[in-house]
Amino acid sequence: MDIDTEKLKRWREERFWSQEHLADLSGIALRTVQRIENGGNASRESITALAAAYNVDAAALTFAPEDIAAEAAKQKIEKSKSALHLSFFIVAASWAFVLIVFAGISLSDGPGGDNMTVPAIWMTVGMAGHGLAVVIVELVARFGAAREG
Structure with missing residues (x-):
């Protein structure tokens, strides 16, 4: 037991x-x-x-079944938050790498070579969206913790 x-x-x-x-x-x-x-x-x-x-x-x-379930749910949420943070850092690293590649392509095109500007902007929008999701999850978690405590 x-x-x-x-x-x-x-x-x-x-x-x-x-x-x-x-x-x-x-x-x-x-x-x-x-x-x-x-x-x-x-x-x-x-x-x-x-x-x-x-x-x-x-x-x-002994532990009440509700306490055990609540602790398991809390650990699951923390694990999900950690995975979300990790995915954000992976996306951020990929974003930086792709922007470097895009800059290299644009520079190799010679003067006026800005054909990678639009894809770079859309990559940045995607990166910002992922970052916004991380911020929202953190705010919801903190707000929820503040309401419980």
Whole structure:
């Protein structure tokens, strides 16, 4: 079962209990308490014993399914934002490279060789559009975080 190790440790420290004292109260091994507090898995029996030591229901020590789903959704959003940022930097690098190629083509055409100006403008418009998408996603994420907090 997924136990909320931060809550377990915080409750122990708020009561000024040592890990040894918690192990004695719950009737489980000190090493088990240490392993659980360090993020290890806990058996149903260990969670029940720890809950009895704290005089709470066992569910109070575990993560609620809503919390797990919310954390997974948050991680998915962060991963998507990171991918969007990476794609923007790839597009920016490609844009710079293409503009250099376009400049070389225009210079090789001789005087008045501006036949690559229009494609360069459209490449810049595309780049700006991608940048705008990144800015909008960031603003929405910050606004959403500000509303929740």
